[in-house]
Amino acid sequence: MEKALTIAGSDSGGGAGIQADLKTFQELKVFGMSALTAVTAQNTLGVQGVFPMEAEVVAEQIQSVGEDIGVDALKTGMLFNAEIIETVAEKIKRFAWDKVVVDPVMIAKGGAPLLQQEAVSALKNHLLPLCFVITPNIPEAEVLTRMTIHSPDDKKEAARRIHALGAKNIVIKGGHDVNTNEAVDLLFNGADFEFFSVPRIETKNTHGTGCTFSAAITAQLAKVYLYMTRYL
Template sequence: MKKKYKSVLTIAGSDSGGGAGIQADLKTISALGCYATSVITAVTAQNTRGVRAIHPIPPVIVQAQLEAVMEDIGPDAIKIGMLDRPEVVRVVADCLHAYPNIPVVLDPVMVATSGDRLIAEETVSALIEMLFPRAQLITPNLYEAEMLVQRPITEKNQLLDAALDIFDLGAQAVLVKGGHLRGELVADLLLWGYKAYRILEKPYINTQNGHGTGCTLSSAIAVELAKGAALVDAVASASAYVWEALDTGKDVVTGKGSGPLNHFHSPKKLEIYELDN
């Protein structure tokens, strides 16, 4: 009987500092027991202090990477991160159209932790039109949610209305991450229908090492979906993993700025399953 690894594909930008982007995704997928593949959409020169330069990958090369992975290895789930141009969004959307049964987690990387906008308005529109309906889950942080709903979000009780408005944009499910709302408890809100939602709360961790938290969470959710978990369970498991990664890495010094999470705090063996033929 032939066997196969559970596989997760990440489509995102590269972070030379290793804390976020493709590098954080690959670490997360591997640490949680899946085989990681990647499509790089942009190469960044960055470290824990910030981004120095960005080199966009030509859409034809993005397409070639994507087709190469999809046609051969065939992921069990897909995580999408940084898509910085409408033409790249279209390439990804067109390719995924041929694979409607593979779960997709979309982390709409639109705003930096500093609050600076990372992509143009036309790219946001392309994401909403072409990828929001395709993704099983959209995972905006607070700044990205504010951009999507076009109003400030300053209180936890505003998360539900924001999630509902993003749901109305065509999303199948929405996880609004409230990590930037400081308090004793950090709240994320998962919504998968007009009356179906769940609030996930964790104690706030005081640490400088939060670079790549969003990338890590979306990748971890994709891993759980690849393993067959229901959406609510996948988000809960991924949230617990990220909290532990933050907690166990909170006092570790990596660089002179915002350091990474401890992705390998409790690594798992590669998931293997038997093929039917």
């Protein structure tokens, strides 16, 4: 069975974070493992508390899993601060993992910060160059590129800028684009653009959609051979 690791925060409500990732791994039939970066107290009303782990605690979890069980693909979610980001980047390099999915979680849907503002440059400098796929939502893509995104052309320009930061494949997710009756994601692999659209589901229950999405990509990446991923 292929093995997938999530390096992310715990959501006590079970809709996002580590919990969403492990459920998704299970659904897609890969063996799920986790390295916890933070414990959050959350429910359907919002985030009541954020308790980050020491970077050393994150490092040890990754080390234990990496040196014994093995990792076919991994994703990162909530990383909270620059020290944790740098620790995660070091471990990815140390184990030479290449099927790396970065979900650049910044702010919870309810508005609570899940990444310190000063950690954005650490994310750009240390993690983006190591990732095979990055999956920002529109506000996250705006922060990473320092531009505003209103149109499909803006999404393309943002994807080009994120590619220039070192990410190999970029998916800008359309969940936040509430002015359209479709949810439109854009994939850019450095050469070609592809839009994926589905009719927008009218619901407020979208907590954890991005976590689930990036976990699904990670699970599927865990199952493919590297020579295939090179040409994706």
